[in-house]
Amino acid sequence: MKQAATLYVVRHCQAAGQEPAAPLTPAGSAQAEALAEFLLPLGIERIVSSPFTRAVQSIAPLAARLRLEVEQDARLRERALGEAAPDWLECLRRSFDDLDLCFVGGESSREAMRRAVAAVDDILCHAMRKTLIVSHGNLITLLLKHFDPRVGFETWQALTNPDVFCVTLAADGASIARLWQHNAD
Numbered sequence: 001m002k003q004a005a006t007l008y009v010v011r012h013c014q015a016a017g018q019e020p021a022a023p024l025t026p027a028g029s030a031q032a033e034a035l036a037e038f039l040l041p042l043g044i045e046r047i048v049s050s051p052f053t054r055a056v057q058s059i060a061p062l063a064a065r066l067r068l069e070v071e072q073d074a075r076l077r078e079r080a081l082g083e084a085a086p087d088w089l090e091c092l093r094r095s096f097d098d099l100d101l102c103f104v105g106g107e108s109s110r111e112a113m114r115r116a117v118a119a120v121d122d123i124l125c126h127a128m129r130k131t132l133i134v135s136h137g138n139l140i141t142l143l144l145k146h147f148d149p150r151v152g153f154e155t156w157q158a159l160t161n162p163d164v165f166c167v168t169l170a171a172d173g174a175s176i177a178r179l180w181q182h183n184a185d
Contacts, residue, residue: 004170005124008044008132008179010035011140011163015054020077024057028161035162036061038180044068045128048119050076055134058162062132070134075119078136082106092138096145096153113142124169140165147174 013035014028024032039062047063049055051072063070081092082103095101095109102108107115116139123131135143137159145151147167164180 004129004168006130007120007123007167007169008039008042008130009140009143009165009167010039010059010132010134011137011159011161012050012052012054012058012134014161018078020052023053028054028058031162032058032061035059035164036065039132039164040065043130044132046123046126046131047071047134048073048076048123048131049134050074050078050136050139052077052136055136059132059134073119073122075115076133076135076139079109079112079138079142080106081138092156093153096141096156109142109145112139113146115139116143117146137163144176148176151176 013031014025015022016025035058044062044066047059047068048071049059051074055076056070056072059070081088081095082105091103099110099113100108102111116135120133120143123133137156140163141151141156141159144155144165144167160180162180164178166177166179168175
């Protein structure tokens with residue numbers, strides 16, 4: 001990386017479901033408006049989103065205010081956990097402890113992390129230095145874990161809809177700061 005870059009990593013607002021076409025709820029739409037107001041002064045130059053409807057809708061108000069296109073990158077889609085045991089939460093916890101654990105029909109944490117990092121690597125090749133990424137809780141947590149190995153299941157559990165992290169990348173490494181202060185809706 002030739003120069004420092006800032007990534008704003010955003011988890012989507014409240015959605016009506018988990019399927020790719022699930023839209024935002026009315027509360028999620030209100031969150032998207034509040035999110036746009038929060039992010040507006042940060043000097044964002046580019047927006048790259050998961051193609052899932054809830055991700056694109058979460059950032060549409062900001063994109064409209066900034067007159068930016070929402071670029072979609074399928075590598076930012078949510079991680080496919082697969083056919084985990086009935087206690088999916090425990091399976092998810094285990095997948096953060098064992099990055100190579102893979103359930104039938106899913107992808108391991110390491111595979112999902114590599115996918116997210118590949119998207120970020122491509123983003124960092126772009127001339128823009130302040131890029132906003134919109135994705136999903138599990139994938140965001142894995143991306144943050146790439147930059148800080150202390151990130152894990154507890155980080156995922158503490159996420160809100162929406163949530164915002166700032167990842168500052170410099171020659172001497174990365175730093176992560178959580179920016180969003182959740183308001184109960």
